[in-house]
Structure formats: C-alpha cells, structure tokens
Amino acid sequence: MKRLFTVVLSFTLVFSLSFYTTQVEAASPKTKTYANCKELNKVYPGGVARSASIKNKGGKTKYKPFVSQALYDANKKSDRDKDLIACER
Structure with a gap:
C-alpha cells in the first residue's frame, strides 16, 4: 500500500510540474x-x-x-x- 501511494504521488508531481512549465512558457511575452x-x-x-x-x-x-x-x-x-x-x- 505504501509503495502504491509513493508511485501515485510521484506521477502526480511529475505531471503537475510538466503542466506548470508549459503554462509558464505559454505565458511569457514575446x-x-x-x-x-x-x-x-x-x-x-x-x-x-x-x-x-x-x-x-x-x-x-x-x-x-x-x-x-x-x-x-x-x-x-x-x-x-x-x-x-x-x-x-
């Protein structure tokens, strides 16, 4: 159970960080x-x-x-x- 929680948490963090960097790049002015x-x-x-x-x-x-x-x-x-x-x- 502990291992499953760790895996799910890891994927969530990676996904949220990739989404954040995409948003920052899109928001940067020309x-x-x-x-x-x-x-x-x-x-x-x-x-x-x-x-x-x-x-x-x-x-x-x-x-x-x-x-x-x-x-x-x-x-x-x-x-x-x-x-x-x-x-x-």
Whole structure:
C-alpha cells in the first residue's frame, strides 16, 4: 500500500510540474524588436545588456543598462561595438 501511494504521488508531481512549465512558457511575452536605438532608448535609457556580468568597453555611460538575454538577442543588430550591450548611453 505504501509503495502504491509513493508511485501515485510521484506521477502526480511529475505531471503537475510538466503542466506548470508549459503554462509558464505559454505565458511569457514575446520579445519586442526595435527599429533603432532611439526607439529602444525611450523604453530602456541605458540600453540592453545580454547579462549582468557584461562591462561596457566603450567608455563612460550615463545610464545603467537593462539586463535581458532575450531582449538583447532580438535587438542584437543595434550593438555596434559588439560589447554585448545594445544601444548603451
């Protein structure tokens, strides 16, 4: 009886976790692609960095960049100096 309970509980947990991850993936918003840096900087004044560990190699900046790998990948064309920060100011 104890073994049957353990098996049923295991299947229930696996099923509920798989359902939860499907719901999270479906609920995630699509990443917006901006036409140019002027549009991107209206929403993200410091630009968009691919990760938090990235340092700006281009010099002094006025704003701190927003960190988002998906947003950076969608707007990678705007990273002119290839320092993994798009449209930094």
